[in-house]
Amino acid sequence: MRIKSVQSHVAGEVRNFFFVVVETDEGITGIGEGGITWRESAMAGFVEAVTPSLLGQDPMRTEHLWQVMYRCGFFPPGRIGTAAISAIDIALWDIKAKKLGVPLYELLGGLVRDRVVCYPHIVGDSAGKLAEAAQAKVADGWRFVRFNLPERGELLDRRTAVRDGVEHVTAVREAVGDEIELIIDAHTRLDPVDAITLCRELEPLRPYFVEDPIRCENPGSLARLDGKIGVPIAMGEQYASKWEFREAIENEWIDYARIDLCNVGGFTEAMKVAHWCETHSIYVAPHNPLGPVSTAACLHLDLAISNFGVQEVARVPGQVLPDLFPKQVPFADGHLTPPTGPGLGITFNAAALAKYPPVEGDCPRLERPDGSFTNW
Numbered sequence: 356m357r358i359k360s361v362q363s364h365v366a367g368e369v370r371n372f373f374f375v376v377v378e379t380d381e382g383i384t385g386i387g388e389g390g391i392t393w394r395e396s397a398m399a400g401f402v403e404a405v406t407p408s409l410l411g412q413d414p415m416r417t418e419h420l421w422q423v424m425y426r427c428g429f430f431p432p433g434r435i436g437t438a439a440i441s442a443i444d445i446a447l448w449d450i451k452a453k454k455l456g457v458p459l460y461e462l463l464g465g466l467v468r469d470r471v472v473c474y475p476h477i478v479g480d481s482a483g484k485l486a487e488a489a490q491a492k493v494a495d496g497w498r499f500v501r502f503n504l505p506e507r508g509e510l511l512d513r514r515t516a517v518r519d520g521v522e523h524v525t526a527v528r529e530a531v532g533d534e535i536e537l538i539i540d541a542h543t544r545l546d547p548v549d550a551i552t553l554c555r556e557l558e559p560l561r562p563y564f565v566e567d568p569i570r571c572e573n574p575g576s577l578a579r580l581d582g583k584i585g586v587p588i589a590m591g592e593q594y595a596s597k598w599e600f601r602e603a604i605e606n607e608w609i610d611y612a613r614i615d616l617c618n619v620g621g622f623t624e625a626m627k628v629a630h631w632c633e634t635h636s637i638y639v640a641p642h643n644p645l646g647p648v649s650t651a652a653c654l655h656l657d658l659a660i661s662n663f664g665v666q667e668v669a670r671v672p673g674q675v676l677p678d679l680f681p682k683q684v685p686f687a688d689g690h691l692t693p694p695t696g697p698g699l700g701i702t703f704n705a706a707a708l709a710k711y712p713p714v715e716g717d718c719p720r721l722e723r724p725d726g727s728f729t730n731w
């Protein structure tokens with residue numbers, strides 16, 4: 356079996372989704388997804404650059420082809436490059452499992468669990484609305500809820516955000532009781548000095564974890580939180596390789612690794628990071644704000660690793676791009692369950708691409724009160 360073509364596709368539905376289809380000369384095709392939203396043309400450019408190195412190659416050689424894609428340009432590819440590599444790598448694993456006639460999780464170690472607990476996103480511009488949104492999710496069967504450290508309109512004042520955040524978490528905890536797990540995503544909006552205040556004030560409210568309390572560029576800054584806070588910390592959705600996870604894992608600065616299969620380098624890299632986390636008793640909680648391929652890929656990983664924590668599901672399978680992916684992975688009552696059929700267990704209908712033209716957009720912009728830029 357040889358790789359015959361590698362094609363990028365962008366589909367729009369509220370936001371854009373970036374997919375890569377790899378075709379083989381045996382008629383088996385694989386699909387993958389890349390995770391740097393609003394930078395689809397950059398990912399497509401990287402895919403185009405590495406395609407000549409893939410054509411005619413054996414798609415079963417996933418480790419070898421990952422090394423070629425990552426290293427063939429001499430300069431490390433960076434996160435746009437690893438997002439593109441992720442999409443291709445996921446497609447190659449899809450092909451490999453289809454060729455062998457097994458669900459993909461069988462190649463990662465087989466089932467270690469029967470179902471995967473998930474968390475949804477909730478939004479609300481006041482503590483009361485957020486609490487109502489949380490109660491609605493609990494009524495639908497979810498056991499977790501996740502929400503952001505709040506901004507006010509397009510303003511994010513760091514001190515105000517900490518106070519508002521504590522108020523919001525307090526209201527949600529009162530609304531859903533002690534059995535429901537709460538995840539607070541600071542979304543890299545704080546620096547260590549305010550992150551410490553937030554985390555300490557949240558301790559009595561027992562969050563499952565506080566996510567991305569600080570920016571990712573200097574993992575060593577996590578050392579400033581170490582020993583000063585009593586809540587679990589999750590980071591990693593912006594880490595673009597095992598090397599970017601290295602400091603946080605080896606120093607045990609994080610409790611949950613937010614591996615993004617569509618950014619870190621696909622299954623080939625995610626499995627290495629997940630197993631490395633196991634040696635440090637760090638749970639894996641895969642990042643998944645993306646589309647049906649990402650959700651399926653996360654599910655296969657979650658089913659096959661023992662140190663799984665919880666799975667983000669921002670878009671319930673079947674409710675996003677339904678005509679483009681007529682078959683998506685099984686989901687009910689806040690849980691994903693093992694897909695059936697070989698490969699990822701989803702189907703891609705390229706003929707429906709015309710129904711989902713790319714949309715214009717970019718990430719929201721937040722400002723500090725003095726007009727300076729701050730992270731969304």
Ligand SMILES: [Mg+2]
Nearest residue numbers: 540566567592
């Ligand atoms: Mg996040």
